[in-house]
Amino acid sequence: MGKGIADSVLDAIGDTPIVRLSRLEPDLDRELLVKLELLNPGGSHKVRIALNMILEAEKDGELVRGSGQTIIESTGGNTGIGLAMAAAILGYRLVLVIPDNYSPAKQRLLRGYGAEVRLSDHTLGNNSHADMALGLLFDNPDWVMLNQQANPANPAIHERTTAVEIMDALGPRLPDALVAGVGTGGHITGVGRVLAEHQPSLRIVAVQPEGCSLRENRFVTHPIQGLAVGLVPAVLDLGLVSDEEQVSFEDARRMMRRVMRTEGLAVGISSAANLVAACRVARALPAGSRVLTFAYDGVHDYLDALPDEDVAFAEGSLAGEAR
Structure with missing residues (x-):
């Protein structure tokens, strides 16, 4: 967010911070980063x-x-x-x-x-x-x-702003993997294009709900709002995607609570799905690798998805969840 006084809330969009998550998986031995898009005006990317x-x-x-x-x-x-x-x-x-x-x-x-x-x-x-x-x-x-699923203005703004913010924040050491959920496909396409130009070895992983696959054009009804809209969006450059990670609703909802208690970060259900996938991707990479993902919005609209306390204790400690 720029310095000085903005003429309207629309002028305060962007420049969201990137945070290192060092407590979510203390023994991970990889760097897990999340860009906090939930801090945009309106609460999302x-x-x-x-x-x-x-x-x-x-x-x-x-x-x-x-x-x-x-x-x-x-x-x-x-x-x-x-x-x-x-x-x-x-x-x-x-x-x-x-x-x-x-x-x-x-x-x-x-x-x-x-x-x-x-x-x-x-x-x-x-x-x-x-x-x-x-x-x-x-x-x-x-x-x-406006048709966000087919509008080229969708990925274009992520190329011009989100990707540039990431490069400015990370400097010469860009991520080894980019993990992002796909709804319209705009941000994974826009950010992925720019980062891949500067980091040809970048692994770009699309997060999908369990049972859905962009590559296979397979979709099922699911409760993870914002992901897998039932078609392969026109703005999505599927050729950029290295792999897909399917995340269950249960794993995502457990991650919502887990990241609140370990990192003090309250994220929505699709953002939690990103974190589940990012942890998986990080473990598959060599030690010292850097993985970047996104927190799209906050927990407030998804409080009903948080597991009950008694269920949490019955299922085991926080350290063992979503692994």
Whole structure:
């Protein structure tokens, strides 16, 4: 975040810190780093793409600032928060379509920003909200759909900002592995492209819920919000991906509590899945290797996913979890 006084909250996006996690796996003998994207305004990395998609649409003449035009987007929540923030400041009406099994607290938050929220039936598939949004666009052709899954402004902003921030923070010693969850695929593509140019041996690992595979185009209904949206997104450069790590919901939810108690870091369910995968990837690399992953958002919308205390003690000590 830049110095001085920002003209709006949108000018405070980015420059999130990278933290070394030395207590999560004390005997790991590898360096585990996490970029805290949850410290962005709006609480996630998605605010980066939300603003950039609007700015690019304005450049192309699709949107006119202050016009009150309607933007429609299918979003699992965090992109919606970013869009709602930007729409409130830049003068647009916003309609968001999200699956009906997503956090009620996040739904209330979106409405609080002034967005109109429509709920899709999640039992129709992981991409039910996108299908519903397309139907609404058909009925309202004057609305503008930004389409984060296919919009090149999505990975572009990560190339221009997130990747550059990582390189500035890490200096000449770039990570040996980049571990990132894939929803739209924007950040793993944007960051991966830039880092791979400077570190050709970089291993890029895509995190997916148990039972899902991007390479096999296989998806199942799952409770890890933000990952595996039911298709291989158009903006995802699958050729960058070295490997996939499937993470179960149970392993992710245990990691949520574990990282709170060892590192004082309260992350959401997909971020916890990243940490589970990053620990696995780190153990498979030579001693002294450096692994980078992301904390996308905070725990507040996912408190129901935290294991009960009695279950935690029944399953064993923190040191033995998610290993």
